[in-house]
Amino acid sequence: MKIIPKILRAIAALIVLGASMPAVAADLGARPYGQAPAYAAPIYQWTGFYLGGHAGGAFSGSTSFNGLALSNYDARFLGGVQVGADFQFAGNFVVGVEGQYSWLSSNKIGSIFPAGFVYSNNQRGLGSVTGRLGYSWGPALFYAKGGYAYSSHSETLTFGGAPVAFTLNRDHRDGYTVGAGIEYLFTPNWSAKAEYQYYDFGKSRFVAPAALVPFGTFNNDEHTLKAGLNYRFNLGSTAARY
Template sequence: MKKFLLGTVALVALGATAPALAADLAARPYTKAPAYAAPIYNWTGFYIGGHVGGAFAGDNSFAGLANNGNDGRFLGGVQGGADYQFAPNWVLGVEGQYSWLANNNNNNAVAFTGAGAGFLYNNNQRAIGSATGRLGYTWGPGLLYVKGGYAWADTNDTLIFAGAPVAFTFDHSHRDGWTVGGGLEYMFAQNWSGKIEYQYYDFGNSRFATPAPLVAFGSFRNDEHTVKAGINYRFNFGGGPVVAKY
Protein backbone atom coordinates (compact mmCIF):
# COMPACT_ATOMS: atom_id res chain seq x y z
CA MET A 1 0.00 0.00 0.00
CA LYS A 2 2.85 2.31 0.78
CA LYS A 3 4.49 1.65 -2.60
CA PHE A 4 1.22 2.35 -4.41
CA LEU A 5 0.84 5.72 -2.67
CA LEU A 6 4.42 6.70 -3.50
CA GLY A 7 3.87 5.82 -7.24
CA THR A 8 0.68 7.86 -7.38
CA VAL A 9 2.42 10.89 -5.88
CA ALA A 10 5.26 10.57 -8.45
CA LEU A 11 2.84 10.47 -11.43
CA VAL A 12 0.95 13.54 -10.14
CA ALA A 13 4.23 15.42 -9.73
CA LEU A 14 5.36 14.50 -13.28
CA GLY A 15 2.03 15.66 -14.75
CA ALA A 16 2.39 19.00 -13.03
CA THR A 17 5.89 19.64 -14.36
CA ALA A 18 5.30 18.49 -18.00
CA PRO A 19 3.73 21.82 -19.18
CA ALA A 20 6.64 23.74 -17.72
CA LEU A 21 9.12 21.52 -19.53
CA ALA A 22 7.22 21.92 -22.83
CA ALA A 23 7.27 25.70 -22.41
CA ASP A 24 11.05 25.57 -22.16
CA LEU A 25 11.32 23.94 -25.65
CA ALA A 26 11.96 26.32 -28.61
CA ALA A 27 8.93 26.99 -30.84
CA ARG A 28 9.04 25.58 -34.42
CA PRO A 29 10.11 28.39 -36.80
CA TYR A 30 7.61 29.51 -39.50
CA THR A 31 8.87 29.22 -43.07
CA LYS A 32 7.14 31.20 -45.84
CA ALA A 33 6.35 29.25 -49.01
CA PRO A 34 8.59 30.28 -51.94
CA ALA A 35 7.03 32.80 -54.31
CA TYR A 36 6.00 31.62 -57.78
CA ALA A 37 8.74 32.39 -60.30
CA ALA A 38 6.91 33.49 -63.45
CA PRO A 39 8.81 33.21 -66.74
CA ILE A 40 9.89 36.47 -68.37
CA TYR A 41 10.58 36.49 -72.13
CA ASN A 42 13.44 38.66 -73.28
CA TRP A 43 13.34 39.83 -76.92
CA THR A 44 16.45 41.99 -76.66
CA GLY A 45 19.32 40.68 -78.79
CA PHE A 46 20.46 39.60 -82.24
CA TYR A 47 18.97 36.86 -84.40
CA ILE A 48 19.49 34.99 -87.67
CA GLY A 49 17.12 32.67 -89.49
CA GLY A 50 15.47 31.48 -92.68
CA HIS A 51 12.06 31.54 -94.33
CA VAL A 52 9.93 30.00 -97.10
CA GLY A 53 6.72 31.18 -98.71
CA GLY A 54 5.09 32.50 -101.86
CA ALA A 55 5.23 35.68 -103.97
CA PHE A 56 2.36 37.04 -106.06
CA ALA A 57 2.95 39.75 -108.66
CA GLY A 58 0.51 42.65 -108.72
CA ASP A 59 -1.43 43.85 -111.76
CA ASN A 60 1.64 45.43 -113.35
CA SER A 61 0.79 45.32 -117.07
CA PHE A 62 1.19 48.15 -119.52
CA ALA A 63 -2.08 49.97 -120.19
CA GLY A 64 -4.46 47.84 -122.23
CA LEU A 65 -2.21 44.76 -122.19
CA ALA A 66 -2.31 41.69 -119.98
CA ASN A 67 0.45 39.51 -118.56
CA ASN A 68 0.55 35.80 -119.28
CA GLY A 69 -0.52 35.26 -115.69
CA ASN A 70 -0.09 36.36 -112.09
CA ASP A 71 0.39 32.91 -110.57
CA GLY A 72 2.28 32.68 -107.31
CA ARG A 73 5.92 31.64 -107.12
CA PHE A 74 7.83 29.83 -104.41
CA LEU A 75 10.37 31.86 -102.44
CA GLY A 76 12.98 31.00 -99.86
CA GLY A 77 15.58 33.08 -98.11
CA VAL A 78 17.40 34.29 -95.02
CA GLN A 79 17.03 37.10 -92.51
CA GLY A 80 18.93 38.65 -89.64
CA GLY A 81 18.41 41.52 -87.27
CA ALA A 82 18.38 42.91 -83.75
CA ASP A 83 15.61 43.81 -81.29
CA TYR A 84 15.39 45.92 -78.15
CA GLN A 85 12.58 45.41 -75.62
CA PHE A 86 11.44 48.42 -73.61
CA ALA A 87 8.64 49.98 -71.57
CA PRO A 88 8.26 46.85 -70.91
CA ASN A 89 5.95 45.37 -73.58
CA TRP A 90 7.30 47.12 -76.68
CA VAL A 91 10.00 45.88 -79.04
CA LEU A 92 11.95 48.05 -81.49
CA GLY A 93 14.21 46.46 -84.08
CA VAL A 94 15.92 46.42 -87.46
CA GLU A 95 16.02 43.57 -89.97
CA GLY A 96 17.68 42.65 -93.24
CA GLN A 97 16.03 40.04 -95.46
CA TYR A 98 16.79 38.39 -98.80
CA SER A 99 14.49 36.02 -100.73
CA TRP A 100 15.19 34.00 -103.85
CA LEU A 101 12.23 33.57 -106.22
CA ALA A 102 11.51 30.51 -108.33
CA ASN A 103 11.61 30.92 -112.14
CA ASN A 104 8.48 32.74 -113.25
CA ASN A 105 8.31 31.00 -116.66
CA ASN A 106 7.47 34.25 -118.48
CA ASN A 107 4.91 35.03 -115.78
CA ASN A 108 5.34 38.76 -116.43
CA ALA A 109 5.70 38.60 -120.23
CA VAL A 110 3.78 41.16 -122.27
CA ALA A 111 3.14 40.89 -126.03
CA PHE A 112 2.59 44.33 -127.57
CA THR A 113 -0.02 45.04 -130.22
CA GLY A 114 -0.62 47.74 -132.83
CA ALA A 115 2.45 49.94 -133.31
CA GLY A 116 4.37 47.62 -130.97
CA ALA A 117 3.43 44.40 -132.78
CA GLY A 118 6.30 41.92 -132.76
CA PHE A 119 7.77 43.09 -129.42
CA LEU A 120 7.70 40.74 -126.43
CA TYR A 121 8.87 42.06 -123.05
CA ASN A 122 9.62 39.85 -120.05
CA ASN A 123 10.32 41.00 -116.50
CA ASN A 124 11.94 38.08 -114.63
CA GLN A 125 12.37 38.96 -110.98
CA ARG A 126 14.89 36.50 -109.51
CA ALA A 127 15.20 37.81 -105.94
CA ILE A 128 13.93 40.53 -103.61
CA GLY A 129 15.43 41.99 -100.47
CA SER A 130 14.73 44.58 -97.82
CA ALA A 131 16.26 46.59 -94.99
CA THR A 132 13.52 47.55 -92.55
CA GLY A 133 12.75 48.83 -89.11
CA ARG A 134 10.05 47.14 -87.07
CA LEU A 135 7.93 47.92 -84.03
CA GLY A 136 6.12 45.27 -82.04
CA TYR A 137 4.01 44.63 -78.96
CA THR A 138 4.85 41.58 -76.87
CA TRP A 139 2.93 39.58 -74.28
CA GLY A 140 5.26 36.90 -72.95
CA PRO A 141 6.28 34.57 -75.79
CA GLY A 142 4.20 36.37 -78.46
CA LEU A 143 5.22 39.40 -80.55
CA LEU A 144 2.87 41.20 -82.93
CA TYR A 145 4.77 43.62 -85.19
CA VAL A 146 4.72 45.95 -88.19
CA LYS A 147 7.73 46.72 -90.41
CA GLY A 148 8.73 49.00 -93.27
CA GLY A 149 11.70 50.41 -95.13
CA TYR A 150 13.86 50.07 -98.24
CA ALA A 151 13.47 47.29 -100.85
CA TRP A 152 15.48 46.17 -103.87
CA ALA A 153 15.06 43.58 -106.62
CA ASP A 154 17.36 41.38 -108.68
CA THR A 155 15.56 41.70 -112.03
CA ASN A 156 16.41 40.37 -115.48
CA ASP A 157 14.54 42.34 -118.18
CA THR A 158 14.50 41.19 -121.79
CA LEU A 159 12.88 42.60 -124.95
CA ILE A 160 12.46 40.42 -128.03
CA PHE A 161 11.49 41.61 -131.51
CA ALA A 162 10.74 39.10 -134.26
CA GLY A 163 12.44 36.38 -132.20
CA ALA A 164 15.70 38.30 -131.54
CA PRO A 165 16.76 40.33 -128.46
CA VAL A 166 16.89 44.12 -128.92
CA ALA A 167 18.29 46.99 -126.84
CA PHE A 168 15.92 49.14 -124.77
CA THR A 169 15.91 51.69 -121.95
CA PHE A 170 13.48 52.67 -119.19
CA ASP A 171 12.81 56.11 -117.76
CA HIS A 172 13.02 54.70 -114.22
CA SER A 173 14.89 51.77 -112.68
CA HIS A 174 12.45 49.35 -111.08
CA ARG A 175 15.11 47.72 -108.93
CA ASP A 176 14.82 50.08 -105.92
CA GLY A 177 11.66 50.70 -103.94
CA TRP A 178 9.94 50.44 -100.58
CA THR A 179 8.25 47.78 -98.51
CA VAL A 180 5.74 47.46 -95.64
CA GLY A 181 4.41 44.46 -93.79
CA GLY A 182 3.56 42.85 -90.49
CA GLY A 183 3.44 39.54 -88.72
CA LEU A 184 3.35 37.42 -85.60
CA GLU A 185 6.43 35.88 -83.96
CA TYR A 186 6.37 33.32 -81.13
CA MET A 187 9.24 32.24 -78.86
CA PHE A 188 8.60 28.50 -78.57
CA ALA A 189 11.87 27.31 -76.99
CA GLN A 190 15.10 28.54 -75.46
CA ASN A 191 16.55 30.99 -78.03
CA TRP A 192 14.17 29.84 -80.82
CA SER A 193 11.20 31.67 -82.35
CA GLY A 194 8.92 31.07 -85.31
CA LYS A 195 7.04 33.66 -87.35
CA ILE A 196 4.49 34.21 -90.09
CA GLU A 197 4.35 37.50 -91.97
CA TYR A 198 2.94 39.37 -94.92
CA GLN A 199 5.21 41.81 -96.80
CA TYR A 200 4.45 44.06 -99.78
CA TYR A 201 7.21 45.29 -102.12
CA ASP A 202 6.75 48.21 -104.50
CA PHE A 203 9.50 49.03 -107.02
CA GLY A 204 7.66 51.87 -108.72
CA ASN A 205 6.38 52.60 -112.22
CA SER A 206 8.54 52.39 -115.36
CA ARG A 207 7.95 53.18 -119.03
CA PHE A 208 10.00 52.54 -122.14
CA ALA A 209 12.22 55.43 -123.24
CA THR A 210 13.38 53.37 -126.26
CA PRO A 211 12.50 51.84 -128.67
CA ALA A 212 10.13 54.54 -129.88
CA PRO A 213 7.17 52.27 -130.82
CA LEU A 214 6.78 51.20 -127.16
CA VAL A 215 6.84 54.68 -125.57
CA ALA A 216 3.16 55.21 -126.25
CA PHE A 217 2.13 52.17 -124.20
CA GLY A 218 2.67 54.01 -120.94
CA SER A 219 4.10 52.57 -117.75
CA PHE A 220 3.83 49.39 -115.73
CA ARG A 221 4.14 48.79 -111.98
CA ASN A 222 6.62 46.30 -110.58
CA ASP A 223 5.39 45.00 -107.20
CA GLU A 224 5.08 41.81 -105.18
CA HIS A 225 2.80 40.52 -102.42
CA THR A 226 4.53 37.90 -100.27
CA VAL A 227 3.54 35.52 -97.48
CA LYS A 228 6.31 33.87 -95.45
CA ALA A 229 6.84 31.44 -92.60
CA GLY A 230 10.21 31.55 -90.86
CA ILE A 231 12.31 30.49 -87.92
CA ASN A 232 14.93 32.47 -85.98
CA TYR A 233 17.74 31.59 -83.64
CA ARG A 234 18.12 34.35 -81.05
CA PHE A 235 21.34 35.39 -79.35
CA ASN A 236 19.40 37.02 -76.53
CA PHE A 237 21.03 39.12 -73.86
CA GLY A 238 19.98 36.88 -70.99
CA GLY A 239 18.57 33.89 -72.88
CA GLY A 240 15.14 32.82 -74.15
CA PRO A 241 12.53 32.67 -71.43
CA VAL A 242 14.20 33.50 -68.11
CA VAL A 243 12.88 33.20 -64.55
CA ALA A 244 11.87 36.26 -62.59
CA LYS A 245 13.77 36.81 -59.33
CA TYR A 246 12.00 37.79 -56.14
Protein backbone atom coordinates in the same frame (compact mmCIF):
# COMPACT_ATOMS: atom_id res chain seq x y z
CA MET B 1 2.82 -10.98 -3.84
CA LYS B 2 6.01 -9.22 -4.87
CA ILE B 3 4.90 -8.94 -8.53
CA ILE B 4 2.08 -6.46 -7.76
CA PRO B 5 4.35 -3.79 -6.18
CA LYS B 6 6.64 -4.03 -9.24
CA ILE B 7 3.69 -3.51 -11.58
CA LEU B 8 2.49 -0.54 -9.53
CA ARG B 9 5.94 1.02 -9.65
CA ALA B 10 6.10 0.54 -13.44
CA ILE B 11 2.69 2.17 -13.87
CA ALA B 12 3.76 5.10 -11.71
CA ALA B 13 6.93 5.54 -13.78
CA LEU B 14 4.90 5.62 -17.02
CA ILE B 15 2.59 8.26 -15.55
CA VAL B 16 5.54 10.45 -14.57
CA LEU B 17 7.08 10.01 -18.06
CA GLY B 18 3.80 10.93 -19.80
CA ALA B 19 3.40 14.02 -17.66
CA SER B 20 6.86 15.24 -18.61
CA MET B 21 6.37 14.89 -22.43
CA PRO B 22 4.48 18.20 -22.96
CA ALA B 23 7.32 20.07 -21.29
CA VAL B 24 9.89 18.40 -23.54
CA ALA B 25 7.76 19.17 -26.60
CA ALA B 26 7.50 22.80 -25.52
CA ASP B 27 11.30 22.99 -25.26
CA LEU B 28 11.62 21.70 -28.84
CA GLY B 29 9.45 24.57 -30.14
CA ALA B 30 6.63 24.62 -32.68
CA ARG B 31 6.94 22.45 -35.78
CA PRO B 32 7.97 24.58 -38.75
CA TYR B 33 5.71 24.57 -41.82
CA GLY B 34 7.10 25.17 -45.33
CA GLN B 35 5.66 28.07 -47.32
CA ALA B 36 4.88 27.49 -51.00
CA PRO B 37 7.03 29.67 -53.30
CA ALA B 38 5.30 32.64 -54.88
CA TYR B 39 4.34 32.36 -58.57
CA ALA B 40 7.11 33.63 -60.82
CA ALA B 41 5.80 35.52 -63.86
CA PRO B 42 8.38 35.42 -66.70
CA ILE B 43 9.75 38.65 -68.14
CA TYR B 44 10.40 38.15 -71.87
CA GLN B 45 13.55 39.80 -73.16
CA TRP B 46 13.86 40.92 -76.81
CA THR B 47 17.09 42.92 -76.60
CA GLY B 48 19.85 41.31 -78.65
CA PHE B 49 20.93 40.06 -82.07
CA TYR B 50 19.30 37.30 -84.08
CA LEU B 51 19.59 35.35 -87.32
CA GLY B 52 17.23 32.91 -88.99
CA GLY B 53 15.45 31.71 -92.08
CA HIS B 54 12.01 31.95 -93.66
CA ALA B 55 9.80 30.45 -96.36
CA GLY B 56 6.55 31.50 -98.01
CA GLY B 57 5.02 32.78 -101.21
CA ALA B 58 5.01 35.87 -103.42
CA PHE B 59 2.73 37.22 -106.12
CA SER B 60 2.76 40.39 -108.18
CA GLY B 61 0.30 43.09 -107.33
CA SER B 62 -0.21 44.20 -110.94
CA THR B 63 -2.10 41.90 -113.31
CA SER B 64 -1.70 43.93 -116.49
CA PHE B 65 0.65 46.08 -118.51
CA ASN B 66 -1.54 49.10 -119.24
CA GLY B 67 -4.47 46.81 -120.01
CA LEU B 68 -2.49 43.93 -121.56
CA ALA B 69 -2.82 40.75 -119.53
CA LEU B 70 0.39 39.41 -118.03
CA SER B 71 1.32 35.78 -118.67
CA ASN B 72 2.53 33.25 -116.05
CA TYR B 73 0.88 35.26 -113.33
CA ASP B 74 1.21 32.56 -110.64
CA ALA B 75 2.22 32.68 -107.00
CA ARG B 76 5.87 31.78 -106.50
CA PHE B 77 7.64 29.99 -103.68
CA LEU B 78 10.24 31.98 -101.77
CA GLY B 79 12.84 31.10 -99.16
CA GLY B 80 15.54 33.13 -97.53
CA VAL B 81 17.47 34.39 -94.54
CA GLN B 82 17.30 37.32 -92.14
CA VAL B 83 19.57 38.94 -89.58
CA GLY B 84 18.76 41.74 -87.18
CA ALA B 85 18.96 43.37 -83.78
CA ASP B 86 16.30 44.51 -81.32
CA PHE B 87 16.26 46.80 -78.31
CA GLN B 88 13.51 46.65 -75.68
CA PHE B 89 12.66 49.92 -73.92
CA ALA B 90 9.96 51.57 -71.82
CA GLY B 91 8.80 48.20 -70.56
CA ASN B 92 7.17 46.47 -73.51
CA PHE B 93 8.21 48.49 -76.58
CA VAL B 94 10.76 47.04 -79.00
CA VAL B 95 12.66 48.84 -81.77
CA GLY B 96 14.97 47.10 -84.20
CA VAL B 97 16.60 46.85 -87.62
CA GLU B 98 16.57 43.85 -89.97
CA GLY B 99 18.24 42.80 -93.21
CA GLN B 100 16.45 40.15 -95.26
CA TYR B 101 16.87 38.37 -98.60
CA SER B 102 14.43 35.96 -100.27
CA TRP B 103 15.14 33.76 -103.27
CA LEU B 104 12.19 33.27 -105.62
CA SER B 105 11.37 30.21 -107.70
CA SER B 106 11.66 30.88 -111.44
CA ASN B 107 8.55 32.42 -112.93
CA LYS B 108 8.64 34.77 -115.89
CA ILE B 109 5.96 37.43 -115.87
CA GLY B 110 5.48 38.99 -119.30
CA SER B 111 3.22 40.57 -121.85
CA ILE B 112 2.61 40.04 -125.59
CA PHE B 113 2.12 43.32 -127.40
CA PRO B 114 -0.12 43.67 -130.48
CA ALA B 115 2.93 44.83 -132.45
CA GLY B 116 4.49 41.38 -131.98
CA PHE B 117 6.94 42.22 -129.20
CA VAL B 118 7.13 39.91 -126.17
CA TYR B 119 8.35 41.31 -122.86
CA SER B 120 9.32 39.08 -119.89
CA ASN B 121 10.64 39.78 -116.40
CA ASN B 122 12.23 36.93 -114.45
CA GLN B 123 12.49 38.01 -110.82
CA ARG B 124 15.01 35.91 -108.88
CA GLY B 125 15.08 37.57 -105.47
CA LEU B 126 13.83 40.26 -103.09
CA GLY B 127 15.96 42.04 -100.51
CA SER B 128 15.24 44.62 -97.85
CA VAL B 129 16.78 46.63 -95.02
CA THR B 130 14.05 47.76 -92.65
CA GLY B 131 13.43 49.28 -89.28
CA ARG B 132 10.70 47.84 -87.13
CA LEU B 133 8.72 48.94 -84.09
CA GLY B 134 6.75 46.55 -81.93
CA TYR B 135 4.97 45.94 -78.66
CA SER B 136 5.50 42.76 -76.64
CA TRP B 137 2.54 41.03 -74.99
CA GLY B 138 3.93 38.19 -72.90
CA PRO B 139 5.95 35.98 -75.23
CA ALA B 140 4.38 37.57 -78.34
CA LEU B 141 5.73 40.60 -80.21
CA PHE B 142 3.42 42.51 -82.58
CA TYR B 143 5.36 44.73 -84.98
CA ALA B 144 5.29 46.93 -88.08
CA LYS B 145 8.28 47.39 -90.40
CA GLY B 146 9.37 49.49 -93.36
CA GLY B 147 12.40 50.62 -95.32
CA TYR B 148 14.52 50.05 -98.43
CA ALA B 149 13.78 47.22 -100.90
CA TYR B 150 15.81 45.66 -103.73
CA SER B 151 14.69 43.47 -106.65
CA SER B 152 17.02 41.02 -108.39
CA HIS B 153 15.67 40.26 -111.86
CA SER B 154 16.47 39.90 -115.54
CA GLU B 155 14.33 41.31 -118.36
CA THR B 156 14.12 40.48 -122.05
CA LEU B 157 12.30 41.80 -125.08
CA THR B 158 11.96 39.67 -128.21
CA PHE B 159 10.43 40.09 -131.65
CA GLY B 160 9.76 36.94 -133.65
CA GLY B 161 11.79 35.00 -131.07
CA ALA B 162 14.91 37.16 -131.53
CA PRO B 163 16.23 39.45 -128.75
CA VAL B 164 15.58 43.16 -129.23
CA ALA B 165 17.36 46.05 -127.52
CA PHE B 166 15.08 48.13 -125.30
CA THR B 167 15.23 50.98 -122.82
CA LEU B 168 13.03 51.68 -119.80
CA ASN B 169 12.74 55.00 -118.04
CA ARG B 170 13.91 53.43 -114.77
CA ASP B 171 15.74 50.32 -113.64
CA HIS B 172 13.03 49.47 -111.03
CA ARG B 173 15.50 47.53 -108.91
CA ASP B 174 15.32 49.93 -105.95
CA GLY B 175 12.13 50.67 -104.04
CA TYR B 176 10.49 50.56 -100.64
CA THR B 177 8.78 47.96 -98.50
CA VAL B 178 6.29 47.96 -95.62
CA GLY B 179 4.87 45.12 -93.59
CA ALA B 180 3.61 43.79 -90.29
CA GLY B 181 3.79 40.55 -88.34
CA ILE B 182 3.92 38.67 -85.08
CA GLU B 183 6.89 36.93 -83.46
CA TYR B 184 6.63 34.45 -80.58
CA LEU B 185 9.33 33.40 -78.09
CA PHE B 186 8.86 29.71 -77.35
CA THR B 187 12.25 29.46 -75.57
CA PRO B 188 14.57 32.22 -74.30
CA ASN B 189 16.64 31.90 -77.51
CA TRP B 190 14.23 30.64 -80.19
CA SER B 191 11.34 32.51 -81.76
CA ALA B 192 8.91 31.86 -84.62
CA LYS B 193 7.34 34.56 -86.76
CA ALA B 194 4.73 35.14 -89.45
CA GLU B 195 4.59 38.32 -91.50
CA TYR B 196 3.15 40.09 -94.52
CA GLN B 197 5.46 42.30 -96.56
CA TYR B 198 4.68 44.53 -99.55
CA TYR B 199 7.38 45.64 -102.02
CA ASP B 200 6.97 48.56 -104.43
CA PHE B 201 9.54 49.32 -107.16
CA GLY B 202 7.64 52.09 -108.84
CA LYS B 203 6.25 52.48 -112.34
CA SER B 204 8.16 51.95 -115.58
CA ARG B 205 7.57 52.66 -119.25
CA PHE B 206 9.36 51.91 -122.49
CA VAL B 207 11.49 54.68 -123.96
CA ALA B 208 12.60 52.45 -126.86
CA PRO B 209 11.65 50.84 -129.19
CA ALA B 210 9.28 53.55 -130.36
CA ALA B 211 6.49 51.05 -131.10
CA LEU B 212 6.08 50.34 -127.34
CA VAL B 213 6.17 53.93 -126.08
CA PRO B 214 2.39 54.50 -126.55
CA PHE B 215 1.56 51.62 -124.21
CA GLY B 216 2.37 53.77 -121.19
CA THR B 217 3.53 52.61 -117.75
CA PHE B 218 3.35 49.40 -115.74
CA ASN B 219 3.72 48.77 -112.01
CA ASN B 220 6.44 46.73 -110.32
CA ASP B 221 5.22 45.45 -106.96
CA GLU B 222 5.06 42.27 -104.92
CA HIS B 223 2.96 40.90 -102.06
CA THR B 224 4.59 38.26 -99.83
CA LEU B 225 3.60 36.03 -96.92
CA LYS B 226 6.41 34.50 -94.85
CA ALA B 227 6.85 32.20 -91.89
CA GLY B 228 10.24 32.10 -90.19
CA LEU B 229 12.40 30.90 -87.32
CA ASN B 230 15.04 32.97 -85.47
CA TYR B 231 17.83 32.12 -83.07
CA ARG B 232 18.30 35.03 -80.69
CA PHE B 233 21.60 35.96 -78.99
CA ASN B 234 19.91 37.81 -76.13
CA LEU B 235 21.91 40.50 -74.34
CA GLY B 236 19.51 40.20 -71.42
CA SER B 237 18.06 37.03 -69.91
CA THR B 238 14.51 35.85 -69.46
CA ALA B 239 14.11 36.65 -65.74
CA ALA B 240 11.27 36.08 -63.31
CA ARG B 241 9.15 38.58 -61.45
CA TYR B 242 7.95 37.67 -57.91
